[in-house]
Amino acid sequence: MFRVYQSGRLATAVKFGLLAATTTGLWSAATYAAPVPAQQQSSVQSFDIAGGSLTEVLSRFASAAGAAISFDARQTDGFSSPGLKGSFGVSEGFARILGGSGLQAEPQGNGTYILRAAPVSGSALELGATNINGQELGATTENSGSYTTGAITIGKGEHSLRETPQSVTVMTRKMLDDQNLNTIDQVMEKTPGITVYDSTMGGKYFYSRGFRMSGQYQYDGVPLDMGNLYVQADSFSGDMAYYDRVEILRGAAGMMKGAGGTAGGVNFVRKRGQATPHTEITLSGGSYDNYRAQVDTGGPLNDSGTLRGRAVIAEQSRHYFIDDASRKDQVYYGALDVDLSPDTTLGVGLAYEDVDANPCWGGLPRYKDGSDLKLSRSTCLDPSWNTWRSKRTTVFSDLKHQINEDWALKVASVYTKNTQDIKYAFASGAVTPGVDTTGVLGSMYDYDQVDYGLDAYVDGKFDGFGLQHELVVGFNASRSNKDDFYSVAFLPQRQNVFNPDKHIPEPDDSFFIDNSSRGGPVDSVTKQKGAYSTLRLKLAEPLTFVIGSRVSWYSSDTDSVFISSGTSEHASTKETGQVTPFAGLLLDLNENLTAYTSYAEIFTPQGNLRAEDGSTLKPLVGQSYELGIKGAWFDGRLNSSFNLFRTIQKDQAQTDYNSSCPSSDGYCYVNAGKVRAQGFEAEISGEVIERLQLLAGYTYTQTKTLDDIDTSLNGAAFNSYVPRHVLRMWGDYTLSGSLERFSIGAGVNAQSDNFRVSPNSAKKISQSGYAVWNGRIGYRIDDTWSVALNGNNLFDKRYYATIGTETFGNYYGDPRNFMVSVKARF
Structure with missing residues (x-):
């Protein structure tokens, strides 16, 4: 006996016994003890069935699905099948395997199947009963072959995009693979509605709806403070090798963690062990000596399939279009999932x-x-001795228990430790014509951060007033310990911007300390905890009311020593019982469209800052309003959305330059800032037509300062480097007929102009609008091997991806570049 999963429940089936056809033409059958109930014939499972003869592939699929099919072996003699990879219902799985054979698996009233010749009308083959169910997607995206998903988990439990009254984009595994998106900043650059801004320290800042995402990150649903006061900005060098998907929410995400910004949140969902064995090897090489190798393997580790494993190893070595810049990444990942009982799984x-x-x-x-x-x-204006060494270890664990048919419990935790040793210098200072030199600013960092996170919730359904409702009740907590020593100092040399010197001497660490303009040891501890609950109340068959709230407790203590002055500072902030509500309303207009509206709040503590009277500042608060319509077609294989949004952010801390306080900058602060962002978004994802996968999103964002301590800014743009218009689009089409082994991908990242006003001179520095076109050609050599060529910035557009000031911070976008990838799947 062996076990397979079906619709979240364990089903048992007798091992497969296939009788070969005899020369006398006797009927041969492949049968199972447990036929598939009619209501389960469309339930989705993940399959990875290798290609081979049609008889072998049918038998392996039936065995994995726990299905019973009867046929004469002579019907399949001489036919082959490429196998089946992805998430399918039983009927759809049979239909895909039998495609082109002239056969169909006809379901019977008792839950079994019989193999028959498919009816033919004229010259066109009709699938008949085999195609009664379209492919239904689940939350897991690998092997789905889709640019959309059947469910998201960023809001606890599993709900479809159409059932979620907020804007969420899912970057699926196929999307990541098709575009070679191997780091979090590459993923965010291709995500609709997201603007990426380069940090001078090598990381990236992410903006959504005009506001910066700061610390709003989840790992398998567990919130952490990573990215908040992080030395490498928001990108923290995260590799995508071991993630199944990335879920990006735009708008206030107070239900996720409590304290945070109004921009949104990101949930990273990792790969897990699958029910069938698989191994995938990928080798890539491209422009600027960019080489990557990755091995991904996993499957059941015992006969019953109750213990499943996953291992991923990736290594990348690359140079850049910028002179003398290089980087080497190594990634190792291992995971185990064990079924402690039919209802309990530990990972x-x-x-x-x-x-x-x-x-x-x-x-x-x-x-x-x-x-x-x-x-x-x-051009690189840095010396050759710049170094960056980062090590990160992350431990995941979770326990899922199905309490009964309607209720489930999930407890998950994440621990991560990151150490960074950094030493660098770069040209800093506006250039005077004819002089052509600028100063050189150097920095050193010795940085350690440890993060802990825990999340536990129960999710269930209950009946009331003749309708079914859903309730989520949970608790989560996080702790971040940061131990940082840094120092910033100007070097005595100057850099010629037109003839840069790569051999500027590397100073000793003592030079940075003795000549520090700012820096010193910084130790901080940030703690958050909160209880949350969400009720999805069915008011009528087409109308659902979603209401939730989170009560949060927050504390942060930071001790800083300023080596330039020898002074020290202790900053502390604490918020108790801060409530962030959420409400949404969904109205099903028909079987494909749902209209929705939602309201969400967020808060950001600012108690470490002082007003002139000595009191602490109130938290920054934000409210997000959204009104839109969502659509789902072809059993969820195509999703669309359109929404209007408005976000108000107020009580922002602003510096009072007419005051004096014992702080690092010597000034006091006031709760004075109030800003607004508004606009609309449109997005479509999934299978637009047969064999075409598409993700396209357009965003219009307008930001405005409503109230500022500097009244001259009132009415001006709040965030000028977030473009008004942003378009992100990528599609991949698999050809048919004699060219069915080929696939063609193309896409564009386009935006309108943006600018930044220099804080030193009030000069407006701008970048005109631009479009960057990318493409891909893929070829499936056989059932195991495939090859693809990716090209980025095909028309070699010259532009600044990030605009800075006269002093520094202006970054060119990548020139035209190519990458060839060879992949083997076993």
């Missing part, structure tokens, strides 16, 4: 990431009047 995982780089940071300066130096895109 554990361990990931280790290592980055060893010689970066070019700081970007490029400009002339004093803000005009472009028009340097070559390959």
Whole structure:
């Protein structure tokens, strides 16, 4: 006996016995003890069936699905099948395997199947009963072959995009693979509605709806403070090798964690052991000596399939279009899932990431009047001794228990430790025409951060007033310990921007300490905890009311020593019982469309800042309003959305330059800032037509300062470097007929102009609108091997991906580049 999963329940089936056809033409049958109930014939499972003869593939699929099918072996003699990879119902799985054979699996009243010749009308083959169910997607995206998903988990439990009254984009495994998106910043650059901004220290900042995402990250649904006050901005060098998908929510995400910003949140969902064995090997090589190798293997580790494993190893070595910049990444991941009982599963995982780089940071300066130096895109104004070494270890664990048919419990935790040793210098200072030199700013960092996170909730359904409702009740907590020593100092040398010197001497660590303009040891501890609950109340068959709330407790203590002055500072903030509500209303207009509206709140503590009277500042608070319509077609294989949004953020801390307080900058602060962002979004994802997968999103964002301590700013744009118009689009089409082994992908990242006003000179530095086109050609060599060529910035557009000031921070976008990938699946 062996076990297979079906519709979340264990089903048992007798091992397969296939009788070969005899020369006398006797009827041969493949049968199972447990036929598939009619209501389960469309339930979705994940399959990875290798290609082979049609007889073998049918038998392996029937065995994995726990299905019973009867046929004469002579019907399949001479036919082959490429196998089946992805998530399918039983009927759809049979239909895909039998495609092109002229056969169909006809379901019987008792739950079994019989193999028959498919009816033919004229010259066209009709699938008949085999195609009664379209492919239904689940939450897991790998092997689905889709750019959309059947369910998301960022809001606890599993709900479809159409059932979620907020804007969520899912970057699926196929999307990540098709575009070679191997880091979190590459993923966010291709996500609709997201703007990416380069940090001078090598990381990336992410913006949504005009506001910066800060610390709003989940791992398998567990919130952490990573990205909040993180030395490498928001991107923290995360590799995508061991993730199944990334779920990105836009708008206030107070139900996720409590304290945070109004921009949104990101949930990383890792790969798990599957029910069938598989191994995938990927080798890639491309422009600027960019090489990557990855091995991904897993499957059942015992005969019953109750113990499943997963292992991923990836290594990448690359240079850049920028002179003398290089980086090497190593990623190791292992995971185990064990069924402690038919209703209880325990999962554990361990990931280790290592980055060893010689970066070019700081970007490029400009002339004093803000005009472009028009340097070559390959120009790096950093010395060759720049170093960045980052190590990160993450431990995952979760326990899922099905209490009964309607109620389930999930408890999950994450621990991660990151250490970073950084030493670098870059050109800093506006350039005077005819002088052509600028100063050199250097920094050193010795940084350690440890994060803990825990999340536990029960999710269930109950009946009331003749309708079914859903309730989620949970608790989560996180703790972040940061131990940082840094120092920033100007070097005595100057850099010629038109003839850079790579051999500026590397100073000793003592030089940075003795000549520090800012820096010192910083130790901080941030703690959060909260209880939350969400009720999905069915008011009528087409009308659902969603209401929830979270009560949060927050504390943060930071001790800083300023080595330049020898002074120290202790900053503390605490919020108790802060309530962040959420409400939404969904109205099903028909079987495909749902109209919705929602309201959400968020808060950001600012108690570490003081007003002139000595009191602490109130938290920054934000409210998000959303009104839209969502659609789902072809059993959820195609999703669409359109919404209007407005976000109000107020009580922002602002510096009172007419005051004096004992703080690091010597000034007091006031709760004075109030800003607004509004606009609309449109998105479509999934199978638009047969064999075409598409993700396309357009966002219009307008930001405005409503109230500022500097009244001259009232009415001006709040965030000018978030473009008004942003388009993200990528599609992949598999050809048919004699060209069915080929696939063609194409896409564009386009935006309108953006600008930044220099804080030093009030000059407006701008980048005009641009479009960057990318493409892909894939070829399936056989059932195991495939090859693909990706090209980025095909028309070699020259532009600044990030605009800075006259001093530094201007970053060119990547020139035209290519990558060839060879993949084997077993």
